[in-house]
Amino acid sequence: MKTIAINQFGTADEFHEINLDQPALTADTVAVAIHAFSINPMDIAARAGYLQSPFSDNWSFPLVLGWDFSGIITEVGQNVTQYHAGDHVFGTLASDHPGNAGSYAEATVVDPAAITKIPAGMSFDQAAALPIAAETAYQAIVQNLKVQSNDTVLVQGGAGGVGLFAVQIAKALGAKVITTASPAHTELLQKLGIDQIIDYHTTAVADVVSTVDAVF
Incomplete structure (x- = not known):
């Protein structure tokens, strides 16, 4: 072969x-x-x-x-x-x-x-494109962070290779999801139902987010 x-x-x-x-x-x-x-x-x-x-x-x-x-x-x-x-x-x-x-x-x-x-x-x-990236996100969100319904989760880089799976898994579990991303990815993340999208080029996360249950 x-x-x-x-x-x-x-x-x-x-x-x-x-x-x-x-x-x-x-x-x-x-x-x-x-x-x-x-x-x-x-x-x-x-x-x-x-x-x-x-x-x-x-x-x-x-x-x-x-x-x-x-x-x-x-x-x-x-x-x-x-x-x-x-x-x-x-x-x-x-x-x-x-x-x-x-x-x-x-x-x-x-x-x-x-x-x-x-x-x-x-x-x-x-x-x-799914296996390693998706499994990494699943292990982080489900197995390590143990995200539950109504938790607030911050995912850094929600449009990245692993982050894109992490935000979807967290949303599927019923969590409120906050993520950082470039403006070019805002529309995609909005379509996925992400609750808050922070443009990390212009805004520091700590300036707009004070309390979360988990950070990835």
């Missing part, structure tokens, strides 16, 4: 198109033909060589980076019952995936627990 790989760490190294063997299907995994993948800050850190154990324990060159992906299932292991060939799915690979098994590739093999079906009306590109 075709992959996009690096031959050494460091941002000066070019990406290379390299043919590698497709990861082997097991009884408990599914094979996915990748249609889109996203690039996250951890991808950039990995390319520069900043990610340490456990990420790098199984890595060798040529190294295929990438975690988030979307695509179509081509084959399922004999123990997998919840998915079938032809299903459109998205997900993220294990943080310590082997070095030749990243998502910058034509195909991958993944644990079914790490994927889900793409909702109707969502493109492969949109789905591939």
